[in-house]
Amino acid sequence: MADQARPRRRQARGERRMAEILSAAAEVFARTGYENATTNAIAAAAGVSPGSLYQFFPNKEAIAQALADRFVADMRTAHQEAFASVDFAAVDLDGLLDRIVDPIVAFNLANPGFKALFARPDMPAELAAAARPIQAALLGRVESIFEARAPELSAAERERTAGVCIRIFQAMVPMVIAAEGGERDAALAELKKVLRGYLAPVIG
Amino acid sequence: MADQARPRRRQARGERRMAEILSAAAEVFARTGYENATTNAIAAAAGVSPGSLYQFFPNKEAIAQALADRFVADMRTAHQEAFASVDFAAVDLDGLLDRIVDPIVAFNLANPGFKALFARPDMPAELAAAARPIQAALLGRVESIFEARAPELSAAERERTAGVCIRIFQAMVPMVIAAEGGERDAALAELKKVLRGYLAPVIG
DNA sequence: CGAATATACGAGCGTTCGCTCGTGTTTTGC
DNA sequence: GCAAAACACGAGCGAACGCTCGTATATTCG
Numbered sequence: 001m002a003d004q005a006r007p008r009r010r011q012a013r014g015e016r017r018m019a020e021i022l023s024a025a026a027e028v029f030a031r032t033g034y035e036n037a038t039t040n041a042i043a044a045a046a047g048v049s050p051g052s053l054y055q056f057f058p059n060k061e062a063i064a065q066a067l068a069d070r071f072v073a074d075m076r077t078a079h080q081e082a083f084a085s086v087d088f089a090a091v092d093l094d095g096l097l098d099r100i101v102d103p104i105v106a107f108n109l110a111n112p113g114f115k116a117l118f119a120r121p122d123m124p125a126e127l128a129a130a131a132r133p134i135q136a137a138l139l140g141r142v143e144s145i146f147e148a149r150a151p152e153l154s155a156a157e158r159e160r161t162a163g164v165c166i167r168i169f170q171a172m173v174p175m176v177i178a179a180e181g182g183e184r185d186a187a188l189a190e191l192k193k194v195l196r197g198y199l200a201p202v203i204g
Numbered sequence: 205m206a207d208q209a210r211p212r213r214r215q216a217r218g219e220r221r222m223a224e225i226l227s228a229a230a231e232v233f234a235r236t237g238y239e240n241a242t243t244n245a246i247a248a249a250a251g252v253s254p255g256s257l258y259q260f261f262p263n264k265e266a267i268a269q270a271l272a273d274r275f276v277a278d279m280r281t282a283h284q285e286a287f288a289s290v291d292f293a294a295v296d297l298d299g300l301l302d303r304i305v306d307p308i309v310a311f312n313l314a315n316p317g318f319k320a321l322f323a324r325p326d327m328p329a330e331l332a333a334a335a336r337p338i339q340a341a342l343l344g345r346v347e348s349i350f351e352a353r354a355p356e357l358s359a360a361e362r363e364r365t366a367g368v369c370i371r372i373f374q375a376m377v378p379m380v381i382a383a384e385g386g387e388r389d390a391a392l393a394e395l396k397k398v399l400r401g402y403l404a405p406v407i408g
Numbered sequence: 409c410g411a412a413t414a415t416a417c418g419a420g421c422g423t424t425c426g427c428t429c430g431t432g433t434t435t436t437g438c
Numbered sequence: 439g440c441a442a443a444a445c446a447c448g449a450g451c452g453a454a455c456g457c458t459c460g461t462a463t464a465t466t467c468g
Contacts, residue, residue, distance in 0.1 A: 011414060011465065035239040039456060049417045054457065056415095164376070164394050171375030172368070190368050197401030215435065215444060243426060253447045258427065260445095 018056045021046045022070060025063050026113030033116055034064060061124055064117060068130035071114050075134055078107040083141050088148040093203060096145070097192045101169075105188060108173050115174065138166060149203035161202060168194055222260045225250045226274060229267050230317030237320055238268060265328055268321060272334035275318050279338055282311040287345050292352040297407060300349070301396045305373075309392060312377050319378065342370060353407035365406060372398055 010018075024046035028037045039060050043053040057063045082103040086096060108114060118131050142162040146153055153161070172191040179187045214222075228250035232241045243264050247257040261267045286307040290300060312318060322335050346366040350357055357365070376395040383391045 008414070009466095013465085014415065017415080038454085050457075051418065051459085052416050058457095060456065160390065160394060163379075164398065167375050167379060168372060168398065171371050175367075175371060186364065190364060194368065194372065194398065194402045197404065198398045200401065212444070213436095217435080218445070221445080242424085254427075255429080255448065256446050262427095264426065 014056065017046075017048065017052070018066075021048065021053060021056060021063070022067050025067050026111075029064070029067070030113035030116045039063070061126060064124070064127055065130060067113070068117060068127055071111065071117070072130060072134045074111065075107060075114075076137065078103060079134075079138060079141065088145050093196060093200060094192075097195055101188070101192055101195070104169070105173060105176055105191075109177055112177075115177075119170075119174075135166070139163065142166065146203065153202070161199075164198065165195060168198070218260065221250075221252065221256070222270075225252060225257060225260060225267070226271050229271050230315075233268070233271070233320045234317035235320075243267070265330060268328070268331055269334060271317070272321060272331055275315065275321070276334060276338045278315065279311060279318075280341065282307060283338075283342060283345065292349050297400060297403060298396075301399055305392070305396055305399070308373070309377060309380055309395075313381055316381075319381075323374075323378075339370070343367065346370065350407065357406070365403075368402065369399060372402070 021042065025037070025042045028042050028045050031037075032041075037060075039053060040050050042063065043050045046053070053063075057066065082100050086099045088096070091099065117127065139159070139162050142165055143158050146158045146161060150158075169191070172187070172194065176184055176187040176191060225246065229241070229246045232246050232249050235241075236245075241264075243257060244254050246267065247254045250257070257267075261270065286304050290303045292300070295303065321331065343363070343366050346369055347362050350362045350365060354362075373395070376391070376398065380388055380391045380395060
């Protein structure tokens with residue numbers, strides 16, 4: 001009953017190990033996907049025994065959960081930077097797209113494990129829950145742009161439009177990442193073209 | 205070696221069983237995803253013993269493969285109907301979108317197992333191979349529209365534009381399917397809005 | 409120093425799951 | 439009618455994998 005098992009006091013060494021294990025997990029998840037990633041493989045990739053791994057994480061899902069938390073934190077700052085650098089009212093649509101799309105694409109490019117964890121259709125409920133706050137925050141930010149640029153939109157329209165933008169983004173980022181060099185620039189330009197075509201009638 | 209194991213002669217009963225097993229597999233895949241679907245669960249859902257299942261399919265992947273083939277065949281006819289009913293040169297962009305988007309969305313709505321098999325990021329290579337022909341065919345059809353309506357496009361631009369359209373489609377169909385009633389109509393309208401905004405500059 | 413706790417190891421337990429095998433029943437072909 | 443082949447059953451094998459446990463070393467604290 002309420003076997004709360006007070007969290008053990010970590011040493012600096014332990015904190016380092018946890019970070020190493022998470023990095024190894026990100027790499028293994030990115031390479032093999034969530035289901036096919038074995039905890040022993042993660043431990044091996046981190047240069048650690050299975051037993052040690054389980055001193056820091058109670059089970060496989062907790063690893064994914066902690067990794068999700070780390071991604072969410074990183075992504076939040078990436079988003080904050082992206083949205084903070086823009087005066088929504090002053091800049092034109094093309095400028096807006098450049099300032100917001102580029103850094104978020106860059107984040108996804110730098111964190112290949114991110115998609116392997118969150119792009120899965122049969123994601124454990126807890127992982128989905130971890131991803132939700134970042135999704136909600138992103139949605140809110142996009143909505144706030146529309147609020148400033150297209151105040152005539154109803155709340156429902158605003159939310160729907162923002163949701164569609166994010167959806168488009170998530171669909172096309174893999175395309176951008178998969179492309180190489182000049183191809184990638186073309187794909188990125190195409191992503192912006194789609195968003196521009198969709199948004200031009202809404203926020204001139 | 206080349207232990208070709210000539211294919212056994214099926215009875216009518218056997219053909220029926222195979223179809224039943226595939227339908228059961230579609231249902232189980234749709235409900236639990238590919239990895240979490242157990243062959244015993246598929247057999248049970250089909251009202252068949254595990255041993256019987258393995259008289260028709262050598263392994264789990266072969267079941268998915270055969271199901272993929274069935275989906276591909278069904279989808280091919282759905283696409284054929286969708287594209288055959290339109291005179292690309294005569295109709296305007298809105299009409300074009302209505303005539304093509306609606307039936308393909310309807311197909312996805314009627315085949316919920318389809319996505320569970322093909323929307324997976326860590327799809328076995330053989331499954332991806334089974335999906336490729338249908339993707340290629342769809343790409344070709346979309347390209348042929350552009351060829352008729354925007355002959356000034358280079359081959360590379362044409363292919364890229366068609367690929368983006370399909371990508372957008374695949375990203376937004378789940379949104380349409382997840383929505384209910386009026387919400388669904390709104391989502392469908394939004395899908396067309398995205399495509400229209402993207403394509404209007406290309407094929408007036 | 410010594411006790412308490414954190415970290416580390418890796419063999420292997422328990423369970424799940426894809427798949428097999430021995431056996432029995434139905435259908436086909438002659 | 440009778441053999442051969444297809445169909446059907448379900449207990450359970452073997453391997454994979456998440457995770458544990460006994461044990462040993464390192465670190466902290468008084």
